[in-house]
Amino acid sequence: MLALLGWFGGYLITTQFIFPLPPPPGDLFEVPDIRGGGLATARERLTGAGLVLGEIDSLLHPSVPEALIIGQSPLPGQVLRPESQVRVTVSLGPQLRSVPDVLGLTEDRAQIVLESSGFIVSMDTVEADLPRGSVLEVFPPPDTIIPLPAEVLMIVSTGPALVAMPLVLGLDREEALVLLDSLGLVVSEIVEVFRFGRDQGVVVEQEPASEIELERGAEVRLKVGMSGGVMEQ
Template sequence: MSWRMGDSIRRRSGRSAGSAPRGGTPRGAVARWLGAALLVALAAFGTGYAVAARVLFPPPPETDAGVAVPSLIGRSADEARRELRDRGLEVAEVIELPHPDRPAGVVIAQTPLAGQRLRPGGRVSLGVSSGPPRARVPDVRGLLAERAAALVVVAGFEVEQRWEESESPVGTVIGIEPAPGTEVIVPAPLTLLVSSGPPALPDDTLLPDLVPPDTLAPDTLPQAW
């Protein structure tokens, strides 16, 4: 049989480029098989790594995040102690502080502040009201009014002055209201009694040891020698 070289080339090239050789596996199937095998291998590796990590490097045991410090402001000191004890905390110290409005025995300050966290057994310091501030009236009698007023203002008093006649030097303190030594809640009013000097004599007042000259008898007048 006669044939030409061109015919043979055309017959061989007529097979589709995508067809697999006889008895072979398609390339797409091979790629899918390799991808699935890779995923399985990765999953197995991840699982094995997680198990090994859990066995060789176990996570630290869960610890308590701490105890939240409660708000104790406005409670009595005894209530604050019970609240802290119930939460596993302790009172570090109690400091008494004067307060113009809060009654004695009420918590007016705390540290740490409410909401902060402490380890169990942590300590909280309390500031407890000792009631309104009090002071004793100082004895400033005998001082000049200006100096006396400065001293009583520092002690927490609101000063008023009242002038009164006295044999004491003008401008000196001769009395105090309330009396010196009296304990009062401050701020409080305080009155200084200040000397205005001795009372003035009326113009027509005669001194007891003086007698008008025209009332003297002639024989009582001094005689010239």
């Protein structure tokens, strides 16, 4: 019994005076959720929770507006000692980029330029006088400043409209010329060849043949029957 009392007395002396236990922790405060607000609001809420605003980082964000908090450490719900710091990350907003001027470039080259600038490229086509594959327009227009990620629509030429060569055999000369002109085709040569009977004054040969697709402005050659025409060999 005396030995037990002596041990207990020695324990009390050791723990209370020689190696005292650390004091119990003070109040622990729960970290509030300060994401989605600004720095002023975050500082006010942290102060009310017994905490302080710590280091502030920033980064670009495609959808969160500039100056709003997008991250915090520690996360909401954790507990900290009074006056502990809470680190935050603030959005710089989306990255802004000017649409490059790719008008007149080929489709492939324009796509490389736009994609290397960070844009998503879509495409539509229309008939136009510019060569096939040339970029006619872009939407948004060149030099427009827009946030990334963003889509740019290219309007690309499929080349001039094609027309089918009509059948003009058997038409008289003037009828054939009027028809071809209405289609945008150019008669570059008319050769009068010897014919008699009903073939006189009408188209007896044409080049290209009918139904061949041609660009507007393409050249057409005709042979017209005449009694005094050239005798074909």
